[in-house]
Amino acid sequence: MTQVAEPRSAGGGAQLGEPVNHWIGGRRVAGTSSRRGPVYNPATGRLAREVDFASAEEVDAAVRAAKDAFPGWRSTSLSRRTEILFRIRNLVDQHRGDLAGLLTAEHGKVTSDALGEVARGIENLEFACGIPNLLKGGFSEQVSTGVDVYQIRQPLGVAAGITPFNFPAMVPMWMFANAIACGNTFVLKPSEKDPSASVFMAGLLKEAGLPDGVFNVVHGDKVAVDRILEHPDIRAVSFVGSTPIARYIYETGTRNGKRVQALGGAKNHMVVLPDADIDMAADAAVSAAYGSAGERCMAISVVVAVGNVADPLVAAIKQRLPKIQVGPGSEAGVEMGPLVTREHRDKVASYLDKGREQGASIVADGRDHPLFKGDGFFLGVSLIDNVTPQMDSYRNEIFGPVLEVIRVPTYTDAVNLVNDNPYGNGTAIFTRDGGAARQFQFEAEAGMVGINVPIPVPVAYYSFGGWKSSLFGDLHMYGPEGIQFYTRGKVVTSRWPDPGSSKVDLGFPRTR
Numbered sequence: 001m002t003q004v005a006e007p008r009s010a011g012g013g014a015q016l017g018e019p020v021n022h023w024i025g026g027r028r029v030a031g032t033s034s035r036r037g038p039v040y041n042p043a044t045g046r047l048a049r050e051v052d053f054a055s056a057e058e059v060d061a062a063v064r065a066a067k068d069a070f071p072g073w074r075s076t077s078l079s080r081r082t083e084i085l086f087r088i089r090n091l092v093d094q095h096r097g098d099l100a101g102l103l104t105a106e107h108g109k110v111t112s113d114a115l116g117e118v119a120r121g122i123e124n125l126e127f128a129c130g131i132p133n134l135l136k137g138g139f140s141e142q143v144s145t146g147v148d149v150y151q152i153r154q155p156l157g158v159a160a161g162i163t164p165f166n167f168p169a170m171v172p173m174w175m176f177a178n179a180i181a182c183g184n185t186f187v188l189k190p191s192e193k194d195p196s197a198s199v200f201m202a203g204l205l206k207e208a209g210l211p212d213g214v215f216n217v218v219h220g221d222k223v224a225v226d227r228i229l230e231h232p233d234i235r236a237v238s239f240v241g242s243t244p245i246a247r248y249i250y251e252t253g254t255r256n257g258k259r260v261q262a263l264g265g266a267k268n269h270m271v272v273l274p275d276a277d278i279d280m281a282a283d284a285a286v287s288a289a290y291g292s293a294g295e296r297c298m299a300i301s302v303v304v305a306v307g308n309v310a311d312p313l314v315a316a317i318k319q320r321l322p323k324i325q326v327g328p329g330s331e332a333g334v335e336m337g338p339l340v341t342r343e344h345r346d347k348v349a350s351y352l353d354k355g356r357e358q359g360a361s362i363v364a365d366g367r368d369h370p371l372f373k374g375d376g377f378f379l380g381v382s383l384i385d386n387v388t389p390q391m392d393s394y395r396n397e398i399f400g401p402v403l404e405v406i407r408v409p410t411y412t413d414a415v416n417l418v419n420d421n422p423y424g425n426g427t428a429i430f431t432r433d434g435g436a437a438r439q440f441q442f443e444a445e446a447g448m449v450g451i452n453v454p455i456p457v458p459v460a461y462y463s464f465g466g467w468k469s470s471l472f473g474d475l476h477m478y479g480p481e482g483i484q485f486y487t488r489g490k491v492v493t494s495r496w497p498d499p500g501s502s503k504v505d506l507g508f509p510r511t512r
């Protein structure tokens, strides 16, 4: 079993208590902007350290390092790049426990969940190790007499990634694994709430032999993000975060001529048909709603109970709630940790009052948990029944351990509810009827669909992304679409004629 270490090197070498620095050109660089943000330990509520916030000039320095490293990296052979990627994969694997420790310390998620996050991130490194195969182009011989045509895919240059707080290791790996495998250089702006994992990974990339400047990290807020969005040397921006910011990133980045993929928020529905196995559906709903304290973009936040399944299903969910162990993520046996900040915890809890005021039934109120009154950012599990689409708790992404139940009479009402929702990240159906499941897969307006699978996160050799307000841009993240995003195609038409047969011909190029 993987050992989980105490976070020994927060900030890529900084001791606990020191600020988390940037990583530029292969080394830690202390911030000079005199602006910093707080990083809390959510389980204790105490300030653990601060993080440097980059000025526009510091972002420029990171982009310059990445731009300078690009010509050397893009001309590094595929076999050498692959060798380095394998070493990165092995180092991250060796340090699973260290990374997981950082995630628990700054995000709050429980150790098993943190290890799961690292494991899913490693899958992306493993996919990127296949880069020689992934970059193979097509070749057509003799398209015209003596003429061959072939396609190659080339890197874009400097790419940037802007990532959310809820997966501080995995989401950066979704991006940088493929970006650097394709020959790009990279500037990461991680979430300022839990920034240490990104700098820790930067140290591992260097140890693996990645040339200095290929991977850089700048921390910060809107100042850093806005500079990324306007920097003329950044060719592409990958973003994962909330919908309003995703929309802003997409609109601003594309206006500035960049390729942008911006993944936004979610409201994931789990439809339960009357023929479903109630215990299995209840287990799945509880796991998918409260895992990682509901701070997952693929968490189930709404159960859509169809017909007479509602009463037994709500009863089965309710029965499971008191058994969920809530506490500090590093403690053995704990299943659900705190939320990331006090402010976020209180915002999540506020939807319980709104739900009650607007006529929903509060079946379980997470504020009744004894840890709610402590210093950590804890909220117990909450269940709200008889929710309607007009209520605030349904109309907003809550992003916490709050599960809502909407009761509908028919399958068609359930599908209409899913499809009328502005978000379209993931959705799931629980049923024993293959025909109904297939119909749901056919008509559900969401990018990722689960059939008796509540959290259908694609494996690394497919791509991840939602529809509607859950994604701005054309290409999903990681997997084959990730390779497409981080490269551009070039088609070469080639002829090696006998100089003796050369002549002027002003006609339209022919293929026969």
Ligand code: NAD
Pocket (backbone or CB within 6 Å): 162, 163, 164, 165, 166, 167, 189, 190, 191, 192, 220, 221, 222, 225, 226, 240, 241, 242, 243, 245, 246, 263, 264, 265, 266, 296, 297, 397, 399, 425, 466, 470
């Ligand atoms: P967020 O949108 O607040 O922040 C994401 C990133 O944007 C951070 O790096 C942050 O520093 C930056 N940012 C925040 N405000 C900004 C502003 N005004 N201008 C410029 N940059 C800004 O998201 P979060 O709270 O860190 O993460 C949770 C959200 O992310 C949820 O909505 C969740 O659904 C979403 N999410 C989506 C996916 C997905 O794949 N679709 C995955 C994970 C998380």
